[in-house]
Amino acid sequence: MSEEILVNITPMETRVAVVDNGAAQEVLIERSNSRGMLGNIYSGKVVRVLPGMQAAFVDIGAERTSFIHVSDLLLPGQEGRARGAVENYLREGQKLVVQVTKEPLGTKGARLTTELSVSSRYLVYMPGGNHVGVSQRIDDAGERERLQALLAEGRTAEDMAGEGGFILRTAAEGVGLEELRGDLRYLQRLWAAVSRRAAAARKPELLYAELPLHLRTVRDLVRPGVERIMVDSRENFHALQEFCTDYMPEVSERLEHYAGERPLFDLHGIETEIQRALGRKVELKSGGYLVIDQTEAMSTIDVNTGSYVGRRNLEETIFKTNLEAATMLARQLRLRNLGGIIIVDFIDMQDEEHRRQVQRTLEKAMARDPARNKITGVSELGLVEMTRERTRESLSQLLCEECPVCSGRGLVKTAETICYEIFREIMRDARAYDTDQLMVLAAQDVIDRLLDEESANVADLEEFIGKRISLRVEPDTHPEHFDIVLF
Template identity: 65%
Template structure:
């Protein structure tokens, strides 16, 4: 598999896309006025403790206080009373694990973790862990031994543990030593900042998006990294020379006349990623509905009729859908609880193969996922770790016409609402006549299909009802005006 990273930089926004075999797979967006906070370390103050929720709110200097659970506090777990761990007014060093989403503040932890290319330094533990994605006992043991030797040989004193990241697989002694030295030096610097820091204040700012991408997404299959900003290219080049020198040959400055994200149709793909319906090559389609609590993905056969029988048609559609779902989860950055409604399959072996295909495509996902088996109703429940807003949440807002419902009342329904409202006004004010202001579709219906009903209402009240089109009104918007 060949993969390319395209980096588009403007004064107000940075967009990073990952393209695999010519197909857009992931999109990351960071706006200058609203940079992501995940990884930032703050010195804050506890402003409210909630015993009933085993949690507390911490003021870290943002618009909304951050939220921390007892299990995310050093020495605490889900059963430890939060009152024994924190009290109001207490100063607390915390790190952001989830960006503020919608009306919720940032999710925080007191168990700090500072990442580098191959390692994550955890100053409050002595544990050396290895990413679960690194297979093989021999390789895991080798990496643990390298970290232990590095700590000893570099004379790194003081408490602190490490986790070996997935990128560490195959790394040598020199790379591990460089990372441990870098992280320890960084932590000493942070310790000095913490001593004199005010409350609340930011003490460690995570790298900007384009540098985080080089640190976290550089892997052997990356064949090219295109950057359309000369200044950003030079910053990335210096960073890569120091921390990821093996990908230096893949860096390219892109000065081309064509916008960089027009390559491979990336802009069009990003637009399609905001749509509810996702067509499949077979003629079937997915319907994706995102709510605050969960996301549902419904699989439909659509125009696909297959060549053999119904069961085979359903199986092939579900198999293709499983692959498409894996891509859509990454592309749209959907997180939290996700319900997948596959078409019902009678064959148990077909269910197993679809489930296995879903697991296989999710192996490429950098976010942590967990999948249940296929239920009797053909549903698959899964979770995907959410650390930032989804693509839809970042790029869109609730429709002013439908208030985010996705539907509006029909013109017929609005006409009946108008009739009822006129009767209410008649009882309350007994006006001499009434003027209805409404959209073109509603006025047209009142003059056509519902003209007899309008005449009956006028006769019943003995009053005149005048109609006026307001071109700026949405279909479900109207006013009744008294003289």
């Protein structure tokens, strides 16, 4: 079984799963009330220039102001990117046409660039550039030369020679002149419309929105290895058929409408995979497991042998576990969409050849990931440092929020710790206020401990302060919260 794409669409959200050999490799989610901004082009206004950071905040009409660094400036009439101080190029109140290169993450606004681009099936058009490139995934030198020659011929035929830069996308492999000319005409019309809107804009506003997720999926993710695209919405299946007829006729025959009673994602185990991808622990078939922790600065992955004991010796057990972990963690990074700095703590290996094989396995697995990534060697401590391109929120950031109980720590204080905090608070209150009685209001576990394990300490404290202490359970209270009421 080869690769397939599953598209689940409801009025509230669109979800896409890329499945390879029956295992989910990637999950993309777009909600109707909060569509992503990546790739959108805006008319913006500079609201603050930050010389110390060589950057500026830009209002694009979004909830949070966005951010642009001087290295992302490509202003009209310039050769290449901006160089020097940001204040030489930007001033407060200045109008700026920008494109989102990174979605807002956490409390950070979107990352912007003035190096604008719009995409079609086979081409990326960059109006402010002059470079012509070919996707690195097309590795045949002859095919790369053929495509560049066809593009030059097409640009001349469509009167676009010398107008902007282009990148030939992976999907362009094997296509002919007429397909490229069709894309050139589409991009020419699209950019003319964006330019008109930009000239007419008087306030921060959206000029161009990327396609909705189900159409982007077909445009960007369908490769020769994708056997079918299953869609569970009849209306959107017809919309995809029309889109493919206009822009990607060769894909039309791979579209299928799923009309089964059982939900599409349930049938293929995607719901289960999503739930697992929100957990810390990932089981390996051998009995080993991964522990994945995501923080704001980086993500860490710890590899453990678990119940796997091997057949020969400890070194073989460690080696086999690390090999399986390397393949699994590459899939989990893509599935969870973890980006930025990633530290992998493989189990220590004494054999240098084993370390090399684990690294090669990891590199091979990560080569299938469409996100740019870079891997260092396996150190003597078994640590691997990686970076992975981060352009949008991770799966957990999209689907989850900070725990209101632990405030994102992942831990809460023990009942014993809370009891001792209560004792200290009682001592402070007894000295500060003239009262005969104090009442402790706290969670059930805390009151239970005060009545049981800490009962002798409560009695001693009553005698010490000369005041009566009563206890009462406060239902549904935060496990760390308590109150001392004075009578």
